[in-house]
Amino acid sequence: xxxxxxxxxxxxxxxxxxVIDHIPSEQLFKVVSLLGIENLKTPVTIGYNLDSKxxxxxxxxxxxxxxxxxxxxxxxxxxxxSVKLNIIRDYEVVEKKYARLPDTxxxxxxxxxxxxxxxxxxxxxxxxxxxxxxxxxxxxxxxLKTKKEDIELL
Amino acid sequence: MKKGSFVSVxxxxxxxxxxxxxxxxxxxxxxxxxxxxxxxxxxxxxxPSTRTRLSFETAVNRLxxxxxxxxxxxxxxxxxxxxxxxxxxxxxxxxDLIIMRHYLEGAARYASEIADVPVIxxxxxxxxxxxxxxxxxxxxxxxxxxxxxxxxTMVGDLKYGRTxxxxxxxxxxxxxxxxxxxPDELRLPETYRQFMDNHGLRYEEFTExxxxxxxxxxxxxxxxxxxxxxTDLMEYEKVKNVYTLxxxxxxxxxxxxxxxxxxxxxxxxxxDVDDSPKAYYFEQAKNGVYARQAIICxxxxx
Ligand SMILES: [Zn+2]
Numbered sequence: 298x299x300x301x302x303x304x305x306x307x308x309x310x311x312x313x314x315x316v317i318d319h320i321p322s323e324q325l326f327k328v329v330s331l332l333g334i335e336n337l338k339t340p341v342t343i344g345y346n347l348d349s350k351x352x353x354x355x356x357x358x359x360x361x362x363x364x365x366x367x368x369x370x371x372x373x374x375x376x377x378x379s380v381k382l383n384i385i386r387d388y389e390v391v392e393k394k395y396a397r398l399p400d401t402x403x404x405x406x407x408x409x410x411x412x413x414x415x416x417x418x419x420x421x422x423x424x425x426x427x428x429x430x431x432x433x434x435x436x437x438x439x440x441l442k443t444k445k446e447d448i449e450l451l
Numbered sequence: 452m453k454k455g456s457f458v459s460v461x462x463x464x465x466x467x468x469x470x471x472x473x474x475x476x477x478x479x480x481x482x483x484x485x486x487x488x489x490x491x492x493x494x495x496x497x498x499p500s501t502r503t504r505l506s507f508e509t510a511v512n513r514l515x516x517x518x519x520x521x522x523x524x525x526x527x528x529x530x531x532x533x534x535x536x537x538x539x540x541x542x543x544x545x546x547d548l549i550i551m552r553h554y555l556e557g558a559a560r561y562a563s564e565i566a567d568v569p570v571i572x573x574x575x576x577x578x579x580x581x582x583x584x585x586x587x588x589x590x591x592x593x594x595x596x597x598x599x600x601x602x603x604t605m606v607g608d609l610k611y612g613r614t615x616x617x618x619x620x621x622x623x624x625x626x627x628x629x630x631x632x633x634p635d636e637l638r639l640p641e642t643y644r645q646f647m648d649n650h651g652l653r654y655e656e657f658t659e660x661x662x663x664x665x666x667x668x669x670x671x672x673x674x675x676x677x678x679x680x681x682t683d684l685m686e687y688e689k690v691k692n693v694y695t696l697x698x699x700x701x702x703x704x705x706x707x708x709x710x711x712x713x714x715x716x717x718x719x720x721x722x723d724v725d726d727s728p729k730a731y732y733f734e735q736a737k738n739g740v741y742a743r744q745a746i747i748c749x750x751x752x753x
Contacts, residue, residue, distance in 0.1 A: 414561045415557065418536065418561065419654070420561055
């Protein structure tokens, strides 16, 4: 077995489920929580700080017996835009899915305005994506716009 | 959002604005009508604003409705820790309409989502004050006969002035040409310049308050330059008298020019301007009651 093949085997093969690849390492645990993975009962393998040519360090999630709806995947588009999902059935990749930033983000990001109602009452945050290319969000409550680099997650 | 709520100028279409202007004109002609007979309007002022509250309460009274409410959060249950949600839910059970002012931004949108009755935003922090914008738009329409293709010059605090920001959004449907005059520290924020770029609106920015700009304007919208807005007080001392309008600056202006100001003023319009037929700020304030009558009736689908 070549060195490259051994490297790929850092994580055990999956029979049925989803492999989420190209997660920025620093966002890995955020992705876990946004997808509600800690509530799953099926086996989950978490790869953290793995070498990646493209990203330097990356994270991988292998989730047995779980297939995500596009809506669920889109929740992570904000923090892991280049993420790739391999849908595995019977050890084969049968489909690839990508995260797409939704038009509205519910309860994911925090509003940066300390005087915003969402930071002062138990209100679920709601943002409209006003600029898809550069990722700008507008709070639907206080109407403040937040640029990508200033977005803070809940 | 509860249908009929009036939360933000950004929610208003061109047709909404023109409909509200038509209704406002009807109330100006005949302000006393009893269309609210048997109805109760709640004015919930979590932050005191006597001017706005009296204007709304006058509007309700002229329409024959009754008013309940409070004028200062210190006297209400919110000072005992009750959430806005609970207060709005409770009042929504008593009243047919909620008119709310709150110190937090987005409070009106949130209230409109939880109340079972329409909510009118009477100001939410630094965000929106849409009834002020409607009376501004009405005043412009009334004095110019149209809202289309006007040159609107805005002077003073363009950074924090929410009436400025909302007026830009409200006018954006009518192909305006804007002139902005402000010191660097109080320049119009980037987000509004971007908004105008996205909507293809023409605008120019100046730091000097010159007659050249006044002479090509249809509307001159003055605002207060407040000391507390400056991080550098030297800077304030330098500019505090620069953005002041004197009557001799109006000699070359257009006949149809009208001067607006959201009031109260400090020193940005000299008293000698008051006698000019181009001074419109007192009439503008009077239009506030008619505009609010129109907003209330519109919210209640009357
Ligand atoms: Zn906000």
